[in-house]
Amino acid sequence: MGNNLSLVKDDVIGATSKALLLLKLDHRLIKSLLTLLIKWRKKEG
Known part of the structure; x- marks a missing residue:
């Protein structure tokens, strides 16, 4: 179970970065x- 949690954490960190x-x-x-x-606006103006 703890292993699964760290996998999820890595996924979240990866997604965030x-x-x-x-x-x-x-x-x-x-x-x-x-x-x-x-620049374009100034040209048009």
């Missing part, structure tokens, strides 16, 4: 998209 990695990537993507949008 994957989610955090994705969030970091998303953050960079969002930032660059926003920068592009702002």
Whole structure:
């Protein structure tokens, strides 16, 4: 039973770190998209 629990814990930790990695990537993507949008807006304006 204890072994099963540690497996679940590892899964949770793995999933969490994957989610955090994705969030970091998303953050960079969002930032660059926003920068592009702002530049484009200035051109249009």
